[in-house]
Amino acid sequence: MLPLQEPSMRPITTAHLAQTMSLLVLSHEELREKILEELDLNPALELVEEPRCPSCSRRVMAAGRCPACTLKHQADDPIVFLSTRESRHPRTLREDEAADRRFEPVAPEDLTADVLRQLATDLKPSERRVAAYVLACLDEDGFLTEPPAVIARLTRSSLAEVEAVLRRVAGADPPGLATAGPQKALLAQLDALKPPTPIPLLARIIIEDSFKDMCEGRIGAIARQHEAPAAEVREAIRFIRQNLNPYPKRAFYGSGRQPSGGDSNVYYSPDVAINRVRADAGEQLIVEIFAPIAGWLRIDPAFQRVAPKGGDESSEEWSDHLERASLFVKCIQQRGNTMRRMMRILVSAQRDFILQGNRYLLPMTRAEIAAKLGVHESTVSRAVKSKSVALPDGRIIPLRRFFDRSLPVRQCIKDIIASEDKPLTDEKISQILKEEGICVARRTVAKYRDMMQILPSRLRNGGKPGSRKSSNQSQV
């Protein structure tokens, strides 16, 4: 398929290895940046239009044949690999069934324009300038990075004016934007809630006076401080968790962990997409690995031809460029190769998970995959990190998820709870799971339940609980 080894150059150098590693960690979007950068500063590197498919010659391809011919050619292979140019569609992000408006991610570059559009009619031209400035200096969680006084000076407006704008921005959608921190964000969101929503009286008081206690779940302390029954406090906190989001710009979904940043949990365009051909049993899976960039990267033949002519320093510089370019191309090919070999193992091992959902995820470790692949386990670790994959049902999940041992158990718990008549205690759930052959301690059931934002049995009602999604616990 691909010309994997250029016979001309020496096989593998340490620099080669080091660079392959550093490329492997990148998602295809990050790699794209990297390639563009490299193209820019290395004249020996060239990006050419993709060749045409040898069979149908009409459609361009990224590697080998065009997608249609690849499919035809490999009709009997259970797993077909395609390498297409770029993900064609930003899929709807749908980690869980109910896509709650609040949790839809807003693409960062759209956010500013979107908010400005909402506010356009309400703001005077001078205020719009301030608003634009404010939106430009938000951090990744949507919090204000500059104190209002500084903004006032920089935009040459009064403090009062800036504060008025800030209030407007905080009331826009997504609410709580441009506040000073999680606490203020929650308060702003409370103000922004539409009238029909009943707000527990305690909610505001708790956020204002007992924010820290609330974050740490110290219900007792809060109840004592405000002389309120603990049940009411619980209820208020439940309300807060369900309706408010401490990080206005960060879209939560799934089992959010990673309290402080880390790698983001939200993916707009996946690195890999897995699709089914038909819905039969024994169907083919199409695995598409998205290429970071359209076209083929290669060494500019013209550059190569002219290179050896000059005798002195300039020729050294040229050969340096040439070497660097060929290294880069090789590394990219190797990255793709590793990704493809790894995905083949992953997909064939986790076929049921991919087609039938969380419950069928089999336990795997990175070390096992590394052994099958014949690479070091840290290589697999890198390849898995910061990649995402789109499943046939449209969910985009982190590749990490393939190694999540507790996912099937969590799914079982969810199912058990969904089909219960009257609320089951954690202990009981633990027993049911044991009968199904899954051994987990009662304490663990509680932890999983909490992870999935499911209330304890006492606070659950029998029958059909409505859609129940909530923001993550606020951690600080």
Next chain:
DNA sequence: CTATGGCACGGATT
């Protein structure tokens, strides 16, 4: 007294 959540420890994974 029972159910639950916090804390912390040990073993596995990265």
Next chain:
DNA sequence: AATCCGTGCCATAG
């Protein structure tokens, strides 16, 4: 070596 995860123990709410 650093981190993550499941679990046991204990305090506390109901």
